[in-house]
Amino acid sequence: MTTTARPGGDGDAGRDRTVPWFPDATVLGYPRIGANRELKKAVEAFWAGRSELDDLLAALESLRRETRGRLARLGLPPGDGSIPGDFSAYDHVLDAATTLGAVPERFADLVAEDGTVDLPGYFTLARGDGERAPLELTKWFDSNYHYLVPEIGPDTPLRYGDDRLIFKFLEAAADGVTTRPVIVGPVTFLLLSKPAAGAPAGFHPLDRLDDAVAAYADQLRALGVAGAPWLQLDEPALVSDAWDVPRARVLAAAERAYGALAGELGRPERPALFVSAGYGPLGDALPVLARSAVEAVGLDLVRGPLPPAAELATLARKVVVAGVVDGRNVWRTDLDAALGVLERLRAGIGEGARVAVATSTSLLHVPHDAAREKHLSRELRGWLAFADQKVEEVLLLADAVAGGREAVATRLAEAAAARRARRAHPGVRRAGVRERLAALTDAAFARAPYPERRAAQEARLGLPALPTTTIGSFPQTAEIRRARAALRRGTMSEAEYRQAMRAEIEQVVRLQERLGLDVLVHGEAERNDMVQYFAELLDGFAATEHGWVQSYGSRCTRPAILWGDVARRGPMTVEWTGHAASLTDRPVKGMLTGPVTILAWSFVRDDQPPGETALQVALALRDEIADLEAAGIGIVQVDEPALRELLPLRAAERQDYLDWSVRAFRLATSGAPAHTQIHTHLCYSEFGAILGAIDRLDADVTSIEAARSRMEVLADIRRAGFGRQIGPGVYDIHSPRVPSVDELKELLATAVAAVPPGQLWVNPDCGLKTRGYEEVTAALEHLVAAAHAVRATL
Numbered sequence: 001m002t003t004t005a006r007p008g009g010d011g012d013a014g015r016d017r018t019v020p021w022f023p024d025a026t027v028l029g030y031p032r033i034g035a036n037r038e039l040k041k042a043v044e045a046f047w048a049g050r051s052e053l054d055d056l057l058a059a060l061e062s063l064r065r066e067t068r069g070r071l072a073r074l075g076l077p078p079g080d081g082s083i084p085g086d087f088s089a090y091d092h093v094l095d096a097a098t099t100l101g102a103v104p105e106r107f108a109d110l111v112a113e114d115g116t117v118d119l120p121g122y123f124t125l126a127r128g129d130g131e132r133a134p135l136e137l138t139k140w141f142d143s144n145y146h147y148l149v150p151e152i153g154p155d156t157p158l159r160y161g162d163d164r165l166i167f168k169f170l171e172a173a174a175d176g177v178t179t180r181p182v183i184v185g186p187v188t189f190l191l192l193s194k195p196a197a198g199a200p201a202g203f204h205p206l207d208r209l210d211d212a213v214a215a216y217a218d219q220l221r222a223l224g225v226a227g228a229p230w231l232q233l234d235e236p237a238l239v240s241d242a243w244d245v246p247r248a249r250v251l252a253a254a255e256r257a258y259g260a261l262a263g264e265l266g267r268p269e270r271p272a273l274f275v276s277a278g279y280g281p282l283g284d285a286l287p288v289l290a291r292s293a294v295e296a297v298g299l300d301l302v303r304g305p306l307p308p309a310a311e312l313a314t315l316a317r318k319v320v321v322a323g324v325v326d327g328r329n330v331w332r333t334d335l336d337a338a339l340g341v342l343e344r345l346r347a348g349i350g351e352g353a354r355v356a357v358a359t360s361t362s363l364l365h366v367p368h369d370a371a372r373e374k375h376l377s378r379e380l381r382g383w384l385a386f387a388d389q390k391v392e393e394v395l396l397l398a399d400a401v402a403g404g405r406e407a408v409a410t411r412l413a414e415a416a417a418a419r420r421a422r423r424a425h426p427g428v429r430r431a432g433v434r435e436r437l438a439a440l441t442d443a444a445f446a447r448a449p450y451p452e453r454r455a456a457q458e459a460r461l462g463l464p465a466l467p468t469t470t471i472g473s474f475p476q477t478a479e480i481r482r483a484r485a486a487l488r489r490g491t492m493s494e495a496e497y498r499q500a501m502r503a504e505i506e507q508v509v510r511l512q513e514r515l516g517l518d519v520l521v522h523g524e525a526e527r528n529d530m531v532q533y534f535a536e537l538l539d540g541f542a543a544t545e546h547g548w549v550q551s552y553g554s555r556c557t558r559p560a561i562l563w564g565d566v567a568r569r570g571p572m573t574v575e576w577t578g579h580a581a582s583l584t585d586r587p588v589k590g591m592l593t594g595p596v597t598i599l600a601w602s603f604v605r606d607d608q609p610p611g612e613t614a615l616q617v618a619l620a621l622r623d624e625i626a627d628l629e630a631a632g633i634g635i636v637q638v639d640e641p642a643l644r645e646l647l648p649l650r651a652a653e654r655q656d657y658l659d660w661s662v663r664a665f666r667l668a669t670s671g672a673p674a675h676t677q678i679h680t681h682l683c684y685s686e687f688g689a690i691l692g693a694i695d696r697l698d699a700d701v702t703s704i705e706a707a708r709s710r711m712e713v714l715a716d717i718r719r720a721g722f723g724r725q726i727g728p729g730v731y732d733i734h735s736p737r738v739p740s741v742d743e744l745k746e747l748l749a750t751a752v753a754a755v756p757p758g759q760l761w762v763n764p765d766c767g768l769k770t771r772g773y774e775e776v777t778a779a780l781e782h783l784v785a786a787a788h789a790v791r792a793t794l
């Protein structure tokens with residue numbers, strides 16, 4: 001068994017010699033994708049049949065080795081469990097599910113007799129196999145990472161059977177590195193799951209807590225045998241109160257789970273347990289963990305305040321892992337402030353406090369290394385901390401805790417100077433933007449009353465009942481992508497590129513005319529991405545070259561960095577939308593990305609509240625809408641697909657969020673005169689908590705996803721008395737399937753029965769950029785035919 005007692009002999013938590021030493025500095029997790037997206041390349045080659053399973057396994061092993069080496073070079077000692085063993089070939093929630101054999105019945109054949117699922121089977125769960133739908137993908141807390149949703153029913157197996165975690169632990173040990181394995185804890189696992197198909201009404205995955213805990217106990221014993229000194233159990237579900245079970249039940253589940261795993265199961269039969277949360281404060285879950293026998297508890301001290309002293313005192317017999325370096329953003333830490341928090345934390349815990357320094361969450365949400373971004377100004381680069389820089393910050397803070405501030409005085413001074421330079425940079429505070437915002441009155445946030453708008457728009461647009469339209473994008477074809485790549489490489493000139501995009505727009509317009517759509521779009525051919533496109537055109541944003549972060553599985557995004565005050569240099573979309581409008585007599589809808597979505601999919605400055613930053617983005621969009629208006633565009637859509645995903649995890653914070661996001665949307669759109677129709681698009685169908693906010697956006701037309709849930713959402717809409725126009729999607733664009741005219745007619749009939757037909761639009765669920773022309777053409781043909789048929793019955 002690995003010994004991790006600190007040199008000098010005493011075990012951790014000071015008092016208990018059997019508890020292994022917990023490292024003074026660690027990170028809760030590290031990017032898994034690889035500095036050069038090795039994971040993506042390796043798994044995609046395997047999926048495409050370009051490599052064998054053995055090649056893939058070798059590539060994954062070398063990626064893990066490379067990551068361990070990298071963390072060791074950065075200064076995390078390889079011998080003490082400070083290097084997390086958190087690698088996943090696709091998703092850590094799927095890892096937990098397969099470890100427990102918790103595989104939906106439709107995939108039962110993927111589980112071998114001994115309870116294991118091999119790597120090809122694991123990928124089948126993640127991606128489906130043509131006949132069987134994969135596990136559902138959904139957002140991991142309030143981040144842009146997506147996990148696979150386990151399906152748990154009364155009879156779903158929950159049995160420890162897979163030794164992937166131990167395999168990885170031993171692999172590292174053979175390399176001389178003692179890692180700290182990381183898994184999703186049982187309470188979070190069950191709360192993130194959904195009831196399996198066919199589960200009886202009222203069943204909740206949490207009903208299976210005891211079975212899950214028994215399986216985890218077996219895994220803990222196996223890890224104990226393998227010699228893992230520490231195990232990290234991630235329980236971020238404890239910070240949220242947004243679950244579909246009462247808070248008391250969540251707390252009781254945590255009490256029961258950790259009573260069994262830490263109390264009944266003793267050391268050294270199991271590793272020492274570190275329960276980490278992250279993504280927010282533990283709140284009333286902290287006393288539950290404090291009462292349990294787990295050896296270490298993690299606190300997110302970036303998103304949450306320091307717990308009250310009385311609660312801290314109850315942690316005196318545990319290691320407290322202080323998340324003071326933000327795992328979610330890309331900015332250098334205010335080290336002086338972090339040290340202040342650490343000092344107050346230690347004082348609060350009292351005599352003999354054992355505090356380790358850590359990140360607030362896994363670093364999976366940030367790119368690898370800011371030093372590689374050579375094209376950024378040295379100044380901006382100096383303000384940034386990606387994963388590697390954050391590892392260094394954690395180590396520096398631990399040195400300061402151990403040796404006093406003096407021990408690291410030079411580095412603290414240097415960090416403070418970089419922060420001061422950031423504050424003083426002219427792009428960070430632009431007088432023009434600030435003055436304009438300060439001068440805004442309430443009038444800038446309100447449009448003419450809806451009835452007046454409705455009449456003016458009817459007169460201007462003269463649309464039929466059940467008008468047909470699309471959500472904005474048409475297929476991003478291989479030619480479009482080739483043109484963009486050629487432009488980047490310099491083998492195509494800017495003028496040639498613009499010509500190619502104009503030609504594409506013309507084709508899209510002609511197609512829509514042929515299909516008989518009522519409101520046309522330009523098709524978004526020129527947009528590499530709905531946020532990136534605007535970020536490149538606005539002051540205050542910077543693009544990275546290597547700043548990839550995992551979105552899910554092998555998918556990565558490269559968010560822009562919103563570092564300064566936002567200002568528009570000039571029109572951003574008028575050329576394209578105007579070109580489309582010049583080609584047709586039908587109304588063309590302009591297409592913008594809303595302020596909340598631009599924030600949600602970027603790394604946003606941390607030196608002012610997001611609501612203020614959102615207003616700056618909104619001002620730029622407001623000017624864009626004015627320019628579109630001046631170019632004769634009568635309809636503008638402002639997409640806010642991320643409105644719901646930024647919704648805070650704790651109910652108490654929601655109102656403030658919804659207030660600032662609604663204000664930003666209204667600032668962006670309220671400059672539009674009554675006769676200009678403002679649309680918005682939201683990419684989901686569960687509105688529960690935000691229906692009121694959607695109403696307050698005051699858009700004339702709101703398109704939403706509805707096809708997949710077969711229009712269920714309309715019941716909510718009707719209950720809420722939503723009085724403006726609505727376009728429930730009838731064509732599910734997430735699949736290549738072409739819906740028949742009859743099917744679409746049926747959905748429309750449902751919609752007409754639920755909502756007054758005068759309020760209804762006919763459109764797909766979302767943009768068409770990921771689809772192919774063949775299916776899109778057929779589906780839209782059917783959509784127009786169905787609309788005409790139902791229109792005739794009104």
Ligand code: GLN
Nearest residue numbers: 471472473639641683767
């Ligand atoms: N207008 C965008 C499109 O059609 C909207 C995309 C989205 O909602 N995610 O692609």
Ligand code: ZN
Nearest residue numbers: 682683766767
């Ligand atoms: Zn959408």
